[in-house]
Amino acid sequence: MSILDTLAARLGYAKAQTPARAAPAEMLTMADGYRWDMPSALTAEKQLQLYALVTWIGTAIDIPAAIAADGVYRVRRIAGEAGGADDEAIVNHPLELLLDRPNPGQSKGEFLRDAYTMYKATGNLYIFKNAPSETAPPDELWIVPSHMIRPIPDGRSYIAGYEFTPPGQRAEFIPAWKISHQKTSNPLNPFIGLSPLQSLVLDAFGDLAQQKWNLAHFDKNNARLPSILAFKAMVPDPEWKRLQKARDEEWGGTNHSGVTLLRGVGDSLQLIQASATQKDMEFLAGRNFTKEEIYGKLAPGLASILAVNATEANAIAGKATLIEFGVWPFLVQLQAKLNSDVLSLFGENLRGEFDDIRQSNRLLDLQEQAEYAKYHTVNEVRAEYYDEGDLELPADVIAAMPEKPPSTLDPRGFLFPVQINAQTPSPKFDKPEPEPEPMVAQPAAPEPPDISDAPDDAEMMAQQQAEMKAWERWAAKRLGKPAGREFEPRVIPLFQAARIKSALAAATTPAEVRAVFERETAAGDAVLAQAVAELRRFNDLTSA
Secondary structure, eight states, rough: OOOHHHHHHTTTTTTOOOOOSSOOOHHHHHHHHHHHHOOOOOHHHHHHHHHHHHHHHHHHHHHHHHHHOOOEEEEOOSSSSSSSTTTTTTTTOOOHHHSSSSSTTBBBHHHHHHHHHHHHHEEEEEEEEESSSSSSSOOOEEOOOGGGGEEETTTTTTTEEEEOOOTTTTOOEEGGGEEEEEOOTTTOOOOOOOOGGGGGHHHHHHHHHHHHHHHHHHSSSSOOOEEEEEOOOOOOOHHHHHHHHHHHIIIIIGGOOOEEEEEOOSSEEEEEEEETTTTTTTOOOHHHHHHHHHHHSSTHHHHHHHHHHOOOHHHHHHHHHHHHIIIIIHHHHHHHOOOOOOGGGGGGGGGEEEEOOOOOOOHHHHHHHHHTTTOOHHHHHHHHOOOOOOOOOHHHHHHHSSSOOGGGGGGTTSSOOOGGGGSSSOTTTTOOOOOOOOOOOOOOOOOOOOOTTTTHHHHHHHHHHHHHHHHHHHHHHTTOOOOOOOOSEEEEEEEHHHHHHHHHHTTHHHHHHHHHHHHHHHHHHHHHHHHHHHHHHHHHHHHH
């Protein structure tokens, strides 16, 4: 782009991109006012220099950045409410593959590490989308250093674009749709983020001054504090020059000016310290306070982890705090920015999110899972807590399982977890090889069962109603009493019995118990008719 094109863009005459939602007139007026009041991008360069020079700032950014580099981004297709359990996982979505190799020069870990570092040090993260058009998905993602780019607000399109100034080159104009700009909150300027280092400038410079003083003390001064050598008598000039020469050559060498010599003062020859010691100046305590203040601003909890007297409990709590308040908020904001500016280009009803890396109470999680397993099958537990498919037992294992009454098996594929005990064979059950049987004539195939004498609909309904009445009386008598033997239905269908048991668990009064059975009685006719129809259809198929 030529100089005239760049100047025209900065003045607001560039070709405006068609936004999805135009900014209101009041916001455009504000953007026009900020057009000539934008901070220089060189301010970010000074912030990055502080990050490179101050040890505490570098540590407070590098350690969380290493944690953020392990973030795993997954894309799901929204099936109901966003973030719900019905969302469908998309394996190897193009954006997931793009983040694995965002550009030829970086891996995913390097990209996330540099993104965190740039965001924390300067308050701004600029991601360049290398795409053929505004509506096409990007082929590459690049991080633009904050000290080389700045936004250009104007009164026509709110953000006209971005001014990009490579080292030693002229400024270039980048259209707004090519840049995804993630920034911190800045009450002074809504177009550029506020670096957290800005509030730590005085502390950082004070720490640098202490480091320089310490270096000079051990290097130039050979760890000797400034002092004064006072003589009582007025030493003659020839002797005085000889003393000064000996001081310069023998006391500290060419790098040390030596002690200050005074003559005609004091009562005797004495050595006077001219400055306070490090302990008197609280030198180490001051540096330690600066370190903790920087850690508290940039990486909460890091001081507890790196303290020399930290215990295991303090370190674990500090790491949880660092991830909770230092790393996880950045990943949440980054996933929102990726969903808004990048993932939306791959299609609709898509949502991406990073795996939650926050530490949780493992004991409470296991208790919750155990309570969930009481009312759900193994397959449902696997899907809810482990994101795994249905568990299907091999045919030989099923054949080796002991026979159980029909009411104890789950027709959806496997047992309830509470029904699994020591006698239940595992999926890896090894069945012993049976001994070969002698060759005998095979018996004729058994005749299909005859259900001619099976109870008719009216009789079956009467048996179910009688059993439900008995169950209702039993449940009403057991209200308020400790748990004991459960009622075992014999003729009530399995699914209906499961619904009744689940509803009775929440019933606390006789009226609520009665309402449960009245509701099931009303729906009993349809259930019975369906069961009898299936039984007769099976009999017709076997007879044919």
